[in-house]
Each structure stands twice: as structure tokens, then as C-alpha cells.
Amino acid sequence: MAEKIEGVTLVKKENYAILTVDIPATRNALNVPTLKYMEELVDDVIADPAMHAMILTGGGEKSFIAGADISQLVKMSPEDSRYSIEVGHALFSKIERMDIPVIAAINGFCLGGGLEIAMSCDIRICSANARFGQPEINIAMIPGWGATLRLARMVGESRAKYMILTGKMIKSDKALDWGLVSEVYEDVATLREKAEELAKELASKSPITMKMDKVMMYDSANKQPTDIAQRDALALGLLFTTHDAKEGLRAFLEKRSPEYKGC
DSSP states (O other), rough: OOOOTTEEEEEEEEEEEEEEEEEEEEEGOOHHHHHHHHHHHHHHHHTTTTTOOOOEEEETTTEOOOOOOOHHTTTTOHHHHHHHHHHHHHHHHHHHOOOSSSEEEEEEEEEEHHHHHHSSSSEEEEEEEOOEEEEEGGTOOOSSSSHHHHHHHOOOOHHHHHHHHHHOOEEEEEEEETTTTTTTEEEEHHHHHHHHHHHHHHHTTTHHHHHHHHHHHHHTTOOOOHHHHHHHHHHHHHHHSSHHHHHHHHHHTSSOOOOOOOO
């Protein structure tokens, strides 16, 4: 069992969860104990069949997650550094591969490891004061938790190189223009409200179809339509055997809300 980290909390609502990092002294920076405790909380969400969506956010108004904890980095040996990278990748990959949709509600600084964990989420929304960056170059380090892959996929290679090689931050409007986030809200209070509205909406969808959509999108990276045609046909054929698909079709025809069961 991981050490409990003060300020890292999981709140479960009726059918979605909110994972919050609220450590003001470090602007919610990540270190190994925090990452391991977050993974334990994520495992709790994964194990709970009532949870159909998750929100990841930071506490306060100014910072989502401001990167790795530099006060800990400076003390690390090469072996310590390698271990921290492995722990971060384990958590971020687990978030990325969750069966349920994960929303990053980005309130303020989203830098370094903060941007990397946000990119492992399915949907990113932010407040207008959000700032995004991979500033590792400014301390002669590299982004070690997946940015060199995920950022290029999301904003394109040229823009990713600009962010990683210059270390400069971009504002929320540019993040929206570049496709890094889906929505920008005027303030943090509105962001939190909209994040919960979105979580409720996603949680109302068929869990089995949501899982299949996520698996197929993850598997489709760098493939051509001809590479996935047979897979898509098989997946859709499987869906047609499920209660949820039949219920969704019937509910549409009967002009009512569907009642999904996840099977």
C-alpha cells in the first residue's frame, strides 16, 4: 500500500470520480510518493464498477500540476531518476488505458509532468488562466514521461518541437487553437462545473461501447483505414450481441433515454 499523501484526494459521486492534487507549497508538483499514491487511487476507481468516468484536476485557482518536484530531482541518483520515470509512465499509461473516459480539468499552470499526465487523459478542458509548457530544457533536462510522443501526436511535430526545444509556455487560447484542449472556460469555478457536467454526460453512455471506443482509438494510432477495416467489422459485430447496443437502438426509435447495463 502506498503512503497516503496529504492533499491528494479521491471523491466518488454517483457514477464518476474526481481525483484532485492539492499541494500548494509545490504548485501540485509530482514526485514518486505522490505518483504511487495517485496510482493506488486510480486502481480504486478501476475496481469500482459504479464509476463510469473520472476527472483529474488540481486544487486552488492557479495550478493544475506544475511539473515534477525539482527539490526532489536535484537529490536523485541516476538510478533514482530511472525509477521515477518508470513510476510516472506506469501511472500515465494506466490512466490512458482505463476503460472509462478521463477528463483533465486544467486550472492554471500545466507544465512538464503536469502536461504529460494531462495528455494521458482522454479529454482536456481548461480555464482561461491555464498555461501549458514543457520547460525541462530550461534546467537541462528532458520531458521523461511521454511528451516526446504524445505532444507530437496532439499538436503536430513542428509545434511539439517548438514547445520542447524552447521551453516556452503557451496560453489557453493557443492550446485550443492547436487542439491541445477541447474547451476553454472563463474561470476556474466554471471549469469545475463544466467538468462535472461532462463527466455526468459521459457516465450516461454505454460502458461497454465506451471501453471499445477507447481501445480501438488507442490501437489505431499510425494505422491506415485498410489496416483496421476487419477489426472494426468484428468489433461492431460483437457490439450487436450486447444488451447496450440493442437498448440504444430501441431507445432511439422509442424516443426515450436508454438504460445501459454495461453488457
